Amino acid sequence: MRSRKRLVGVVGSSLGTPEQLALARQVGSLIAQRGAVLLCGGMTGVMTAAAQGAQEAGGLTIGIMPGADAAESPPNEFIEIALFTGLREARNYLIACASDGLIAIGGGYGTLSEIALGLRLNKPVVLLASWQFHIAGEPVQVPVARTAEEAVEQLWQLMG
Template sequence: MGRLLVDHGCRVVTGGLGGIMAAAMEGARQSTKYREGDTIAVLPGHDPAEAAESADIVLATGMSLGRNIVVANADGLIAIGGGAGTLSEIALAWQLR
């Protein structure tokens, strides 16, 4: 998914941790159109060392659910799995559409 997004001129912004978030950023780096800065990790905590290695830009916000500002300003949202935080992000995106 990350590769396809970068192929189409998008940047990939994730929660910046492991699993699917890291896989999306790794995929972005496989695009022939990839440029440094295309993968952005917006972390819920204060420690930038928690970010996946595939993140070009790391924002350790310490904001937890306050990171919903990312959702509010996104052109699109893809949610896979997750818990209550993910559900609240989906609901916010739905409400703002």
């Protein structure tokens, strides 16, 4: 039988600046090159760019979609497996839970929720041009990367 695949989540803005999109595409490509499956929210922006990168490198791409069908939430064109959940924003939790590790690129509040849920579930999370957060008296040390290569390398080390 074939061995079980590692799943790596890429979360980020549904818009994304050109820089973020370029990072996402590189990250997606590097994830696929290392043999992992790309998991993402299946929509636009960073999600499209990451899926494009992964697919261009021959990898499998899975979108955990917010809507119950393609009419409600059309998967971007680089999603090979669209899992329609109908759970809308609750699907952010699913992405965090199903991923073996997460890379966050840019992002809005949805991305912040995915980062927080990932950390809450003790998943390795690497931030790339993304959120920074701190709380009085509680030092927060989430790994930050400056390049796509660094992000993927750091994540792989954390995933073990």
